[in-house]
Amino acid sequence: MRLHLSAPASHKIRTSIKITGSKSESNRLLLLQALYPNIEISNISNSDDAQVMQQGLEISHGEVDIHHAGTAMRFLTSYFSSQKGKEVVLTGSQRMTERPIKVLVEALQSLGADISYVKNEGYPPIKIKGKTLEKYKVSLPADISSQYISALLLTAPSLKNGLELELIGKITSVPYIKMTLALLSQAGIENSFEGNTIVVKPKTVVPKMNMVVESDWSSASYFYSIVALCEVGTEITLSAYKKNSLQGDSVLAEIYTQFGVETLFDGHEICLKKNKEIVKGSSITLDLANAPDIAQTIAVTCFGLGMACHLEGLHTLKIKETDRLEALKTELSKLGTSIEVTDKSLTLKASHEIRKDVAIDTYNDHRMAMAFAPLALKQDLFINDAEVVSKSYPDFWKDLKKLLFGIKES
Incomplete structure (x- = not known):
């Protein structure tokens, strides 16, 4: 048109x-809702990105196509890696197959995730076999896109031992990291951000609540x-x-x-x-x-x-x-x-x-x-x-x- x-x-x-x-808040809360069904969401974004995020979270096996949605690609990579029994191929548009995912994949692999590349190393599509992740310490470069960092933090409370994330170097996009941690806090999930280290404690259940975007x-x-x-x-x-x-x-x-x-x-x-x-x-x-x-x-x-x-x-x-x-x-x-x-x-x-x-x-x-x-x-x-x-x-x-x-x- x-x-x-x-x-x-x-x-x-x-x-x-x-x-x-907000698309950013909506996608974060949608992932938390998938982990903790007691969470209800109001004023959710009507964007394509939020819709493909919702659709992706409903799939347990087979192909998950997120089209152009970079946030969904990063968040769902982390989510599916930690979901025992789920097995998917995460893919998207031609442009999405040119956007790097290696930093996040390697971080998840260091926690024990089973992720492999379908075509080109470092780029989608990726095959993910969900499993219980017991390791809890990981590090990332601090100057990468905050979406990689938030992807790990959002999944962290559902991990057996939570997560201790060290950011190496000068941190960029701090507001987006703080947004993620603030939403975790609103859901009653304990976390801290001191110096270059972020800690998220494990949480099995959250009480019923309505979170407004x-x-x-x-x-x-x-x-x-x-x-x-x-x-x-x-x-x-x-x-x-x-x-x-x-x-x-x-x-x-x-x-x-x-x-x-x-x-x-x-x-x-x-x-x-x-x-x-x-x-x-x-x-x-x-x-x-x-x-x-x-x-x-x-x-x-x-x-x-x-x-x-x-x-x-x-x-x-x-x-x-x-x-x-x-x-x-x-x-x-x-x-x-x-x-x-x-x-x-x-x-x-x-x-x-x-x-x-x-x-x-x-x-x-x-x-x-x-x-x-x-x-x-x-x-x-x-x-x-x-x-x-x-x-x-x-x-x-x-x-x-x-x-x-x-x-x-x-």
Whole structure:
């Protein structure tokens, strides 16, 4: 599906949007629910990723196809390894077979897991024969994707002796690790995180409880971008959010003050207000090691505002749904800007014009589609394969129509 996007008649938007539950929290709670059926979940994400996670957890034997869902691949690898009697082949899309899994597989094998590669060593598909894991000490490089770490931590309380995980080196994506541990704590599972060592105690049963998923801050980022690119006086209210969020991307509230956007918390709602114009040609530098998923949104916001930026801490973006750094370079260059990327950073020069009717390729990456959509406030553009947003935010285009964006299939 190819969409043509155009700006609303007024650039002073005032509306409210309810955003689906966090994909990150939903997938963590779904794994915990599989281990502890007494857990009930409210406000679960309606994303493709959450759906394939749910479907995967229901399979005991045979093939489990998680398509593009990287989180599900990591979490289910750990889950099935510890489930005695279950035997599966875990696979996914072509891109998924190019995304490394070796670090997690080796960690699980050191605990006693029976995992083998079906095709290429270090990459899915993988064959897993579930068994009781009695070893409890393991180490991982600290600068890898937090999903590898969380995969082990979520399975840990169901292991006979729990888990003692040592992280070697400087830790990145700390908020996502802390999110996982906080959810374990909410479920009554004892854990600690001191220095570079994380300990999770074993737990046989948890009491009946209902765990509520906060709405997704990554999804909120696109509305932050819209407000930043609109006129002073724009207000968009989003729900349901917590001031003391577990999600690393909640740093948006602080970052977007540099784009003239104020965040007001009221109960479980946030109101995004554009309160000042930004000087074209100005520049910002950010380290996004703890929130890499908002890098695309921020880079596009800067481009739309005629700002320069230097974004660091982006090493995990090379192995996402696509190589997000190279994809950003390609698509922003089409629009008329100068951008340079390394394997962990992005540098964008301030631009004074945006080319009209450019077609943005999305590379099977939901965030490419949604990050570029706000630019329609500045110039008409096309989004190719726009349906990819269903991975994390199926209602995205419908919600943009509520803001009176022009959206037509072409």
